[in-house]
Amino acid sequence: MDSQTKAATKVMIGFFLIVIFFLGGFFLGRIDLQQSSSQPRNTGGYNLSGDIKDQHQNVDVGLLWEVWDMIDSEYIDKDVDGQQLLYGAARGLVSGLDDRYTAFLSPEETSQYLSSNKGEFEGIGTTLRQEGEFTVVESPIDGSPAQKAGLQPGDLILEVDGTDVQGKTVYEVAASIRGEAGSDVVLALFRPENSERYEVTITREKIDLDNIMLEDLGDGYYKIKIYKFTEESVEAFNSQWDAIVTELKGKNPKGVVVDVRNNPGGYVSSVEYVLGDFLEQGKLIFSEEDRNGNKVEHTVRRQGRLLDVPVTVITNEGSASASEIFAGALQDHDRATIIGTKTVGKGVEQRLITLSDGSTLQLVFQKWLTPSGKNITAEDPIVPDIEVEEYEEQDSRALAELGKQ
Secondary structure, eight states: OOSHHHHHHEEOBTBOOSSSOSOOOOOOSSOOSOOSOSSOEEETTEEEOOOOOSEETTEETHHHHHHHHHHHHHOSOSOOOHHHHHHHHHHHHHHTTOOTTOEEEOHHHHHHHHHHTSSEEEEOOEEEEEETTEEEEEEEOTTSHHHHTTOOTTOEEEEETTEEOTTSOHHHHHHHHOOOTTOEEEEEEEETTTTEEEEEEEEOEEEEOOSEEEEEEETTEEEEEESOBOSSSHHHHHHHHHHHHHHHHTTOOSEEEEEOTTOOOBBHHHHHHHHTTTSOTTOEEEEEEETTOOEEEEEOOSOOSSTTSOEEEEEOTTOOTHHHHHHHHHHHTTOSEEEESOOOOOOEEEEEEEOTTSOEEEEEEEEEEOTTOOBOOSSSOOOOSEEOOSHHHHHHHHHHHHHHO
């Protein structure tokens, strides 16, 4: 994580990405299944090649070859795209993990994912995730067409422009929702909390975000809105943060509200960098724990610039991943009062692995622990010190709490 290479490849997600997001399949970078010969196998116009493996952890993976052969010999359409079969097998393999945060991305999906880290795109402005056969709204961006239209975290997308999308991947649904700025998309959604089905027409916009915004609240108080902890690179995000801190310091602030509502996450190194301005040098920020129980502690390694500035943090049900680590660290160290609603509960870290054909695997490989040792989960998310449901009331209460510090 100290190196630029690790920083660029360790992405927090919940993130969760903007408009093209999460879930898919798993790594089968090459055919690695049972085969009677090491020679390439010709099947209806394409060749299958790769290593031979007939078992994995006592599982006979020859079953997949059996299914493949049946498709070749019996499927009504002889013109089968072998590459798409392979990608489907990879996605199916990942689905067996039942882990919403591990995903296989085709080369095209990988390109869309990487471009989504930039602050400019056209669409409705929300992160999505996969839950079984449904695509679910995760974090509508503040001020986006999605938020203005009333979309809320947890809403299930049933139809896009009249087409049933149940059973489609999150990438397919995202692709159907995206479009040119100024055009409309009609979504049919289901809200589980009140069993309501509703439809909404949303006009797509060109969304050009500065991922960090500074707002003057008056009387010496300010709000820093962090939309996500990503940019084109870790360095680009950290540079934005430095500019905000420099501007804020020049105003001699009496207090600051940090708003991470609907923030889907971002780079590990970036949230670590931001926290370094609020916590004293040597303080534990968070720990990483791998599958073998090995832990790596991350502490503040520089002199913070906002150590004496009172802080409140606003979270909601769209705050995930990096934003949860941010809130959790300040909460555990009694550095800030957390206000709002419970967060998503995404306390795992993904590694973005590039495969041989340009596909990628987003693989959960370790979990995060807050300074107190808490693993953030959907069942045990960040719980605010002061729970406030209404959006505008959250703002006013966060400002009022600053005055008490």
